[in-house]
Amino acid sequence: MDATVEQHRGAxxxxxxxxxxxxxxxxxxxxxxxxxxxxTIFPILYSMYMSLNHVTLTxxxxxxxxxxxxxxxxxxxxPVYWYSVEFTVxxxxxxxxxxxxxxxxxxxxxxxxxxxxxxxxxxxxVPWALITVISAQMWGYIYNxxxxxxxxxxxxxxxxxxxxxxxxxxxxxxxxxxxxxxxKTTPFVVIILLGGLQMIPEEYYEAAxxxxxxxxxxxxKVTLPLLRGSIALAGLFRILQAFGVFDLPFVLTGxxxxxxxxxxxxxxxxxxxxxxQFGRGSAIAVSTVILVLVVCLVFLSAFRSIVKGGxx
Amino acid sequence: MKKxxxxxxxxxxxxxxxxxxxxCGTNTGSNQASAPAPTTTTSTSKTVNFSNASGTxxxxxxxITHTGLRNTLIAEFxxxxxxxxxxxxxxxxxxxxxxxSLSTAIGGGSSTxxxxxxxxxxPAQFAHAQLALPLSTILPSSxxxxxxxxxxxxxxxxxxxxxxxFFADSGFLYYRKDLLQKAHLPVPTxxxxxxxxxxxxxxxGLVKYGFVWQGASYEGLTCDFTEYLADxxxxxxxxxxxxxxxxxxxxxALTFMRGLITSGVSPNSEDTFKESQSMAVFDQGNAAxxxxxxxxxxxxxxxxxxxxxxxVGVTVLxxxxxxxxxxxxxxxxxxxxxxxxxxxxxxxxxxxxTGKQAQTTLAVxxxxxxxxxxVATDPATQNASPVFKLTSKMHFVSRPDQTxxxxxxxxxxxxxxxxxxxxxxxxxxxxxxxxxxxKQAVSTSGGL
Numbered sequence: 001m002d003a004t005v006e007q008h009r010g011a012x013x014x015x016x017x018x019x020x021x022x023x024x025x026x027x028x029x030x031x032x033x034x035x036x037x038x039x040t041i042f043p044i045l046y047s048m049y050m051s052l053n054h055v056t057l058t059x060x061x062x063x064x065x066x067x068x069x070x071x072x073x074x075x076x077x078x079p080v081y082w083y084s085v086e087f088t089v090x091x092x093x094x095x096x097x098x099x100x101x102x103x104x105x106x107x108x109x110x111x112x113x114x115x116x117x118x119x120x121x122x123x124x125x126v127p128w129a130l131i132t133v134i135s136a137q138m139w140g141y142i143y144n145x146x147x148x149x150x151x152x153x154x155x156x157x158x159x160x161x162x163x164x165x166x167x168x169x170x171x172x173x174x175x176x177x178x179x180x181x182x183x184k185t186t187p188f189v190v191i192i193l194l195g196g197l198q199m200i201p202e203e204y205y206e207a208a209x210x211x212x213x214x215x216x217x218x219x220x221k222v223t224l225p226l227l228r229g230s231i232a233l234a235g236l237f238r239i240l241q242a243f244g245v246f247d248l249p250f251v252l253t254g255x256x257x258x259x260x261x262x263x264x265x266x267x268x269x270x271x272x273x274x275x276x277q278f279g280r281g282s283a284i285a286v287s288t289v290i291l292v293l294v295v296c297l298v299f300l301s302a303f304r305s306i307v308k309g310g311x312x
Numbered sequence: 313m314k315k316x317x318x319x320x321x322x323x324x325x326x327x328x329x330x331x332x333x334x335x336c337g338t339n340t341g342s343n344q345a346s347a348p349a350p351t352t353t354t355s356t357s358k359t360v361n362f363s364n365a366s367g368t369x370x371x372x373x374x375x376i377t378h379t380g381l382r383n384t385l386i387a388e389f390x391x392x393x394x395x396x397x398x399x400x401x402x403x404x405x406x407x408x409x410x411x412x413s414l415s416t417a418i419g420g421g422s423s424t425x426x427x428x429x430x431x432x433x434x435p436a437q438f439a440h441a442q443l444a445l446p447l448s449t450i451l452p453s454s455x456x457x458x459x460x461x462x463x464x465x466x467x468x469x470x471x472x473x474x475x476x477x478f479f480a481d482s483g484f485l486y487y488r489k490d491l492l493q494k495a496h497l498p499v500p501t502x503x504x505x506x507x508x509x510x511x512x513x514x515x516x517g518l519v520k521y522g523f524v525w526q527g528a529s530y531e532g533l534t535c536d537f538t539e540y541l542a543d544x545x546x547x548x549x550x551x552x553x554x555x556x557x558x559x560x561x562x563x564x565a566l567t568f569m570r571g572l573i574t575s576g577v578s579p580n581s582e583d584t585f586k587e588s589q590s591m592a593v594f595d596q597g598n599a600a601x602x603x604x605x606x607x608x609x610x611x612x613x614x615x616x617x618x619x620x621x622x623x624v625g626v627t628v629l630x631x632x633x634x635x636x637x638x639x640x641x642x643x644x645x646x647x648x649x650x651x652x653x654x655x656x657x658x659x660x661x662x663x664x665x666t667g668k669q670a671q672t673t674l675a676v677x678x679x680x681x682x683x684x685x686x687v688a689t690d691p692a693t694q695n696a697s698p699v700f701k702l703t704s705k706m707h708f709v710s711r712p713d714q715t716x717x718x719x720x721x722x723x724x725x726x727x728x729x730x731x732x733x734x735x736x737x738x739x740x741x742x743x744x745x746x747x748x749x750x751k752q753a754v755s756t757s758g759g760l
Contacts, residue, residue, distance in 0.1 A: 256528060273413075273416055
């Protein structure tokens with residue numbers, strides 16, 4: 001850890017390069033920065049601008065009239081919007097926690113087997129490699145209330161008597177969607193954590209063993225602290241994706257039943273592209289960005305304090 | 313008919329066999345009055361002569377009947393107009409997804425697709441957002457006389473015609489005549505009778521489910537619900553364009569629909585069914601009754617998809633008090649992209665597609681209701697499908713689609729009705745929520 005801290009300090013130190021050298025350096029960076037600006041910064045700023053306007057679609061493009069915070073005001077007073085926020089936050093928190101725990105367990109297991117490491121990695125990767133639209137359709141068949149495989153299995157094992165409509169009631173649809181998400185994205189967490197695990201030098205475990213630590217202690221004192229960077233990385237990626245979840249509910253439930261599985265992205269899509277309310281839809285997008293930033297900051301600071309507590 | 317508010321519905325009545333007459337309500341909702349008028353930049357242009365059109369155009373259309381209808385029509389058209397080539401752009405079967413992808417492409421200024429097949433509920437919204445060319449400015453008024461009365465009015469928004477009616481559609485009751493015969497039951501004419509007969513057939517072990525329809529959270533549920541609602545004497549919006557969905561009539565309709573599920577007449581998963589799912593259950597022989605559109609006839613008689621060929625009867629939808637119930641008006645129009653670079657070829661295509669040859673193919677081969685009046689009244693057409701002979705007996709109800717806010721109104725309707733069907737909320741709470749959301753949709757603050 002000390003080495004990385006030193007590197008960090010080194011980067012902050014004033015460069016020995018001369019002024020003209022620095023200027024030509026910036027010039028060389030310019031094309032890349034322009035491209036990044038054009039494809040990421042501009043759309044973000046533009047949708048922020050749109051979110052502050054009443055936007056009408058015309059034959060010659062958008063017609064904007066500034067309406068200050070009217071779009072946001074509508075959002076704040078909309079129960080449909082607040083339900084979407086609630087659902088998305090709940091969905092993200094539950095799936096990310098389950099995936100991190102499950103992913104860590106699987107990564108530890110795979111890291112400890114010698115013979116079938118590669119094959120188990122490949123098998124793990126299959127769900128992650130499948131396109132979500134296709135895997136969501138597949139889960140749709142599994143959950144189907146009339147000819148679904150899940151009902152068939154449970155019925156033939158006499159666990160349930162009559163077929164259950166998994167996607168037809170709100171609580172079971174939400175759980176069904178979470179299961180499909182965990183199935184698909186846990187492998188991603190496994191890959192990241194496995195990478196982290198393999199970077200931990202064997203000597204640390206030997207040293208811990210010499211000091212008389214049992215496996216449980218060496219997991220808490222060696223593995224987990226050294227893995228925290230990887231866990232934070234996997235967690236952040238998952239939070240970002242979970243907040244933008246669109247394809248899974250779009251195919252699996254269409255946001256239903258009612259609007260039980262209507263994530264912020266689904267709601268934004270509906271307002272933007274079905275209702276053609278571009279101002280309001282952009283306001284949903286911008287509010288989602290702010291929400292994600294806040295959640296990521298909370299996650300990082302909470303995570304830091306938890307792991308530090310474990311360190312001491 | 314008198315029960316229906318004028319502004320909320322545009323009622324349609326069938327006069328002759330297959331001749332559709334739509335009386336469009338005078339919708340003067342405040343929401344519409346306050347909406348900015350679309351700038352009709354093309355209103356000064358003259359009619360376009362398309363007799364010598366040439367080039368390539370792109371036609372965007374969802375798979376209508378899944379049986380090769382689109383390519384058959386394109387091939388016939390290209391034979392007639394060898395100088396024009398039509399490229400088919402496949403669209404989503406879901407009307408919501410279809411409209412989203414088209415409005416993204418055209419709103420973004422894309423010149424393709426040149427011609428697109430769009431739902432009959434789109435003219436107001438698409439005209440308002442200038443996603444469709446006002447065809448009445450470039451086609452002579454004589455062009456529109458070929459269509460069955462009322463259809464053109466449905467494609468009109470603020471005095472301009474935005475689309476050419478391509479084929480009409482409506483809801484029907486399909487039933488298993490072999491099962492009814494076996495149990496010595498008559499064809500039901502009331503909803504209560506349908507429910508009771510279905511239960512009897514289920515009890516005797518003749519069939520797994522009684523009645524399947526469209527209950528998923530999407531536009532199709534708005535159609536199904538509107539039928540029960542009109543039959544119960546209710547409406548979605550009143551003449552002033554204000555929501556009237558929190559009514560005792562709507563409660564009667566919704567309570568009955570939910571009762572179909574709780575009584576086991578309809579499967580538990582009914583609230584996830586779109587057309588294809590409900591038709592699959594029926595075609596597999598697992599349901600006694602099916603509510604579906606015109607094309608379900610052809611589909612149920614296709615041996616490769618259906619195990620009930622020759623066992624199916626079709627009739628008008630039942631009602632609460634006997635007599636024929638109400639059927640939603642659906643169907644598809646042909647629209648032109650305002651950015652299209654080859655309007656002459658677009659018009660030649662639309663002219664042919666709504667002409668005798670294409671409309672006869674549509675009706676005879678694919679059992680879709682033709683919009684061309686001379687084809688619709690032709691006895692040869694009427695014999696093509698038993699569905700066509702029913703249209704004179706039917707009562708029609710339209711969705712309140714004469715306002716650009718229709719998508720939000722429909723969303724408020726189908727998502728809350730779907731929540732009640734799933735048992736998440738009570739029917740009365742669902743209607744209160746729908747009323748609340750519709751109020752926001754029609755007020756100046758718009759949807760959400």
